[in-house]
Amino acid sequence: MASILGIQLLLLATLTKAEDVNPESNANSWLGGLEKADVNSEEVQRAVEYAVGYHNQVHDNDAYIDAVVKVVSAEQQTVAGMKYNFVLEMGRTICTKVEPNFDNCPLNEQPGQEQRKLCSFEVYDVPWEHKMSMLSYNCQNA
Helix, strand or coil: CHHHHHHHHHHHHHHHHHHHHCCCCCHHHHHCCCEECCCCCHHHHHHHHHHHHHHHHHCCCCCEEEEEEEEEEEEEEEECEEEEEEEEEEEEEEEECCCCCCCCCCECCCCCCCCCEEEEEEEEEEHHHCEEEEEEEEEEEC
């Protein structure tokens, strides 16, 4: 029992010293806490694309594809892989779900057709296994 307590105290002292060495660092990032995600990074972009694809597959009541209007927030957490939390403003495009290519789908700007939504996504990525999954998903009209 005493050895376990000693190991815990040693770990606590090490973590405290690491924060003292670089007080500018975000201790949460290497301890598995949430941190702001770089929306320009390849990994985050891949997770956003997954979330948007998931949304467009699940959102069956609309014949049109939705696209990201704006990234409202993006966070990441190191777990056994990476967990991403996104809030995305989504908008209806002029492309239907039956079209073969969605790469250049402009937003529908016609009055009454914009249909903006705020969607929150929790995406889990295990890159070394090439697996991505949706942990939670919710959209509300904006």
